[in-house]
Amino acid sequence: MNGSKKIGIGILLLLSIGFHSALAQSTTVKGLVTDSKTGAPLPFVNVFLPGTQTGTATDAAGRYELKFDSPKDSIRFAFLGYKDVNVRIQRGKEQVKNVSLESTAKNLSEVVVKRRRERYRNKDNPAVELIRLVIDNKSKNRMEHYDYSSYNQYEKLEFALSNLSDKIRNGRLTRKYKFIFDNQDTTKMEGRSLLPIYLEEKLSDVYYRRDPEKKRTIVTADKKVSFENYIDNRGLSAYLNHIYQDVEIYDNNMMLFTNQFLSPIAGTAPTFYKYYIADTITTASNEKLIELEFYPRNKTDLLLQGKLYITLDGNYAVQKADLTANKEINLNWVRDFHLYLDFEKTADGRYFMNKSTLMADFGIFKGSSGIYGERTVSLKDMKINQPMPEAFYNGPRLVENVETTAKPDSFWVQHRHDTLTTAETKVYGNIDSLQRMKSFRRTMDIATLLLAGFKSFGPVEVGPVNTFYSFNDVEGFRLRVGGRTTPKFNKSIYLESYAAYGFKDEKWKYYFGGAYAFNKVSIYDWPIKAIRANYQHDTKIPGQELQFVQEDNFLLSFKRGNNDKWLYNDIYNLNFLHEFENHFSYQVGFKHWQQTPAGSLSYYKGPTLTDSVRKLTTAEFSLELRWAPHEQFYQGKNFRIPIPNKYPVFTLRAIAGVKDVFKSGYNYQNITLNIYKMVYLSSLGYSEVVLEGGYIFGKAPYPLLTIHRANQTYAYQLNSFNMMNFMEFVSDHYASLAIDHNFNGFIFNKIPLFKKLKLREVVAVKMLYGGLRSENDPNQNPESIQFSKYADGRSFSYTLSKEPYIEGSIGIANIFKIIRVDMVKRFTYLDNPLVAKWGIRTRFKFDF
Structure with a gap:
């Protein structure tokens, strides 16, 4: 009996264990x-x-x-x-x-909910108290909290045509591209049919050290759709990644589509946002999270809205985030966007952002066809406080070698952090097939001619077309034709030339130039290490300096006021430019310049102006040092344009004129320092600030001194004084400050009509202090070249006194999303001859 009891008890025990085990x-x-x-x-x-x-x-x-x-x-x-x-x-x-x-x-139209609206307050609001705890704990929840960290990073950037109409897909010109239009994705974005046209993937190993701070990124694999025959792939990638920048919610401001949004956990966020506790959830690992909703107090400000999921483990970290912008803000081209952030718990109980996904729908009109863009950044294999050898951190910040980053498809299948959709997997092959079609190449040639101004003939391009015809007071009707080589001619060698003829002065002008890149890439491909040489015989307006625009551009032929003070220049240039991975560069050069006055400009000496000076000849040696931290470029095949960021750009130039070198007549030294800074002010917009100063040592005639940058065109120029006449002011020492501020609609978005039109307000002010030392002032030195004069005896040029030159402007930007119109007023030196006190200037600019 006792044995039976023991057996029975054993069976019951086993059944009980099995039952609990099942549970x-x-x-x-x-x-x-x-x-x-x-x-x-x-x-x-x-x-x-x-x-x-x-x-x-x-x-x-x-x-x-x-x-x-x-x-x-x-x-x-x-x-x-x-x-x-x-x-x-x-x-x-x-x-x-x-x-x-x-x-x-x-069913929403059938439900009516009525409740008493309570006034929102920060005081005694548990949601605000929670967000303040998040703000107080920001420093320890950032990845920079650790002394060392490393991880593997995967980036995917995709662009697709959105909601193409049947008329386009089945049109006569597009029928032959049916294999492209069949590759559509309807699962990515609600209500959108997407046709992928660009895909870029990158795998990197990232290493971070806090003190001294250093972040190294070693790219191990890189793959992208190539439009190399028509668009510089590296430049396109840089620009698209500039639009889709890395975001960090723990920063006070988040850069989205080149605009700065105040983070919902910034120190000042409770002043601009409303917070509500929506729910409490428990994760599978038994962690409690607070679901926190937030909305902008003023819906017209450039602010975000969405949800945050906050941990309650004492760290008060963000575990998930769903961010978007309210529909009433003044944002160009972007019809809708969502930013999703996911965070993963580390071994020490903190969280790091292991995935971010930014999805956006771009277009002009709501609901119509457009472009869909998505960038995903995924992190894994996080290692905390496992330092590399000290020498490792002394290497370059970015290591990227095209030869070592090209990997086969099998590598990507094994190593990418997520699988591609069916449509995404086809885009590489489809675009490659598309570029092999003659009809597509012909279409792209026409597009390149219209947009870039050049017609390609294999290794040579002819253009730019906007300089083929222009006119001015000295040359009259001017025709020009030119061309340049492309990387198809030679990746290391670049040649350029043009010839022009003026029908009024009946003179030929011409240019020959060439460059050689020592690092076997394009001479415009950062980082540059190249030598350049050129000779130019052409006209120029003293004091006019244009950026990224040809001076004989047809649109710049239209100028205000008197415009007949010109030079015939003969210039030989030789320089060597070396750029480094840390964005420091130096440039050394030699310039031999022979200038001959033309039009109403003439050079005379002596009190009676009888001693004519036909030409001025100088020989200059130069050194330029430039530092532009984290600078990026929009890189074209034969040009590049810097993309502004929050970091300053320093440029120091030193020029030495040396007498008796190739018949040079003067000794002098010129030093200038230029500091450029883009200042972001969150919802208040941004300012472009330029501070510049210069000093010329030695004695030199006024044409070799600083002739301040003036603008007599009807285009608004950021780097020139828009109400100053050409050659109006000359200095041998000066300091200038220019501030151009765009409010991004902060004011206009509160005015119904302006808000509907998405107009934006801009203001600017420019100031210039300067002067001439007595040895360089023609008014005190009759033996020097004198300021040229108008027919009535009044001078062209003046020196600045103790009073600064000041001009300012207010304007409306974003007209039709690309046009800016400024009313510019001049405040000082109004008694100078032929000056305009105010004017209207226009500028074209693409902004988000």
Whole structure:
């Protein structure tokens, strides 16, 4: 009997253990949550066990994974604006449950909710108290909190044509490209059919050291769609990544589409945002999160809205974020965007951002065809406080070698952090096939001619077309034709030439130039290491300096006031430019310059102006030092344009004129320092600030001194004085300050009509102090070349006195999204002859 009891007790014990073991079996459910109508993934859907606080939320791609030990046999999916769904599951197993949620939007018109509106306050608001705890703990939740960190990073940048009409897809000109139009994706974005046209992927190993701060990025693989025959791929990539910059929610300001948005956890955020606690959830790992909603106090300001998921473990870190902009802000081209941030817990209990996804719909009109852009950055294999050898951090910040980063498809399948969609996998081959089609190449040639102004003939391009015809007071009607080589001619050698003829002065002008790149790449491809040599025989307006624009551009032929003070120049140039990986560069050069006055400009000596000076000849040696931290360029095949960022640019130039070198007649030294800074002021917009100063040592005639940059065209120029006449002011020492501020619609967005038109307000002020020392002042030295005069005896040129030259402007920008119109007023030196006190100037600029 006792034995039977023991056996029975043993059996009951085994059954009990088995029963409890069954109850304790772990269940894993994962899958994808989508919209039932569009098939688009739904991020941040709540997935939880009914009647418990165990749950999770879908990520930016709509995927979820929930692990639990509860005996529950169903899970629930809940999302604002959608019907809740319960799904039966099998306990103790790993299973996939893909769910489609049905929108309740169609029923909203049948529901009327009335409640008393309470005044929002920060005081005694638990949501505000929570966000202040997040702000107070920002420093320890940043990745920079660690002395050392390293991780593997995957980046994917994609652009697609959105909602192309049947007329375009089935048009006579596009039928032959049917294989392109068939590759469409309807799951990425709700209500949008996407046709991928550009894809870029990059894998990198990133290493960070806090003190002294250094971040090294070693690119291990790089793959992108290539339009190399028509667009410089590196330049296109730099510009697109500038639009889709890395974002850090723990920064006070977040750069999105070249605009600065105040972070919802910035120190001043509670002044600009409203916060509400929406829910409390528990993750699969039993961590409690607060779901916090936030909205801008003023919907017209450049601010964000969305949801934050905050940890309650004492770190008060952001665990997830869903950010977008309210629909009423003044943002160009971007019809809608979402930024999703996911954070992963480290071994020490803190969180780091392991994935960010920025999705945007670009277009001119709401609901029409447009462009969809998406950038995903994923981090994994995070290592904390495992330093590399000290010498490792002394290497370049970015290591990228085209030969070592080109990897086969098998490598990408194994190493990319996420799989590509079917449409994405086809885009590389489709674009490659497209470029082999003669009709496409012919279309791109025409587009290049219209947009870039050059017609390609294999290794040579002819252009630019906007300089073929122009006119001025000295040359009259001017014709010009020119060309340049392309990398197809030779990657290391660049040649350029043009010839022009003026029908009024009946003179030929011409230019010959060449360059050689020692690093075997294009001479415009950063970092440059190249030598250049050229000779130019042509006209020039003294004091006119244009950036990125040819001086004989047809549109610049139209000028205000008197415009007949010109030079015939014969210039030989030789220089060597060396740029380094840390964005420091130096340039050494030699210039031999022979200038001959033309038009109403003439050079005379003596008190009676009888001693004519036909030519001035100088020989100059120069050194330029430039430092532009983190500078990026929009890189073309034969040009590059800097992309502004928040870092200053320093340029120091030193020029020495040497007498008796190739018949040079003067000894002098010229030093100038230029500092450029883009200053971002969050919702108040941004300012472009330029501070410049110069000093000329030695004695020199006034044409070799600083003739301040003037502008007599009707175009608004940031780097010139727009109400100053050509050659009006000359100095041998000066200091100038220019501030150009764009409010980005901060004021106009509060005025209904201006808000509807998306206009933006701009203001600018420019000041110039300067003067001439007595030895360089023609008024005190009759033996020097005297200031030229008008027919009535009044001088062309003047020296600045103790009073500065000042001009300012107010304007309206973003007219038709690209035009800026300024009313410019001149405040000082109004008694000088032929000056205009005010004027209207126009500028074209593409802004987001």
